[in-house]
Amino acid sequence: MNKNSFLKRILKTVHKLSPGFLILGICLIAWASYQIYTQSAPAPVSVEQPAEESGLTADTSVSAEGEKREETQTEDTATNEENQTDTQIPPDTTAPPEAKKEKETQTAASPTEDTAKNEENQTDAQIPPDTTAPPNVQKEKEAVKVAQAQTETKTETPKQNSISDETLYPVRPKVGENIGNLTMPAIDQTLPIIHGTDEDELSKGIGHFAGSVLPGENDNSVLSGHRDTVFKELxxxxxxxELIVETSAGTFTYEIREIKIVPRDDKTIITPSASPVLTVTTCYPFNFIGSAPDRYILIADLVSSE
Incomplete structure (x- = not known):
């Protein structure tokens, strides 16, 4: 029975059947046609390769695949090592012993530096005594500290008469009293000194400014006189x-250090002094008619006392 007669019979049978069987029949016909086609198609011709070439190809592919796997594993291992390195760097065990010691020294120096900074801050707050210095050096330092303390005390504390000053003049003079004489050897003059600088005192001689210390005491002693009477040759x-002052306390020799002219309202001439000073003042110019606008000033330092 050939293929065509077989198909015709199938079609006749399907035609007599219901639509459902018709669809089933179409499917069967399609399946049968596929089977017939595959059986009648020529078989593929296979070309056999030599055993040696086939073996080489297989070996080459296997080796290539192995190399790829090894490269992949190497890359994965390197990636894992990098991640571990980022997390924690292991110590360098291959470094020489000297390099290790330097690293350990640097690591140990960090807390030492912090400690040194704390010690410096504490030192700024309070400097302890140097107990390691030799005894002579310690004594010198203590002497310097005492001298500084005394200087600060003198600067901050208002000037007061010392015991020696009180001994010079146990009884303070009253205004209008004669307290001594002023001798000026260069012009061969000796003039009386009256305590006070009002017109009554100035008419009797040289006036002593009552707001200043007495001659010979450790401060600024101020004397004043008229330019046309006692001080016309000043x-x-x-x-x-030299300016020599004789009082009940003794003889005090002063040496002129400075000569200057200042305005009449200049009060610097009566400022206190840290050492015994004699300031002599008169009106200026000497030949001026009327109230003179300036003052002629002599400033002398005490050089000896008897």
Missing amino acids: DQLEIND
Whole structure:
């Protein structure tokens, strides 16, 4: 029975059947046709390769696959090592012993530096005594500290008469009293000194400013006189000339250090001094008619006392 007659019979049978069987029949016909086609198609011709070439190809592919796997594993291992390195760097065990010691020294120096900074801050707050210094050095340091303390005390504390000053003048003079004489050897003059600088005192001689210390005491002693009477030759005195003051406390020799002219309202001439000073003042110019606008000033330092 050939293929065509077989198909015709199938079609006749399907035609007599219901639509459901018709669809089933179509499916069967399609399946049968596929089977017939595959059986009648020529078989593929296979070309056999030599055993040696086939073996080489297999070996080559296997080796290539092995190399790829090894490369993949190497990359994975390197990635894992990098991740571990980022997390924690292991110590360098291959470094020489000297390099290890330097690293350990640097690591140990960090807390030492912090400690040194804390010690410096504490030192700024309070400097302890140097107990390691030799005894001589310690004594010198203590002497310097005592001298500084005394200097600060003198600077901050107002000036007061010392015991020696009180001994010089146990009884303070009253205004209008004669307290001594002023001798100026360069112009061969000796003049009386009256305590006070009002017109009554100035008419009797040289006036002593009651707000200043007495001659010979450790501060600024101020004497004043008229330019046309007691001090009319005062401008003839020069630097280094002597001014000798004799009082009940003794004889005090001063040496002129400075000569200057200042305005009449200048109060710097009566400021306190840290050492015994004699300031002599008069009106200026000497030949001025009326109330003179300036003051002629001599400043002398005490050089000896008897």
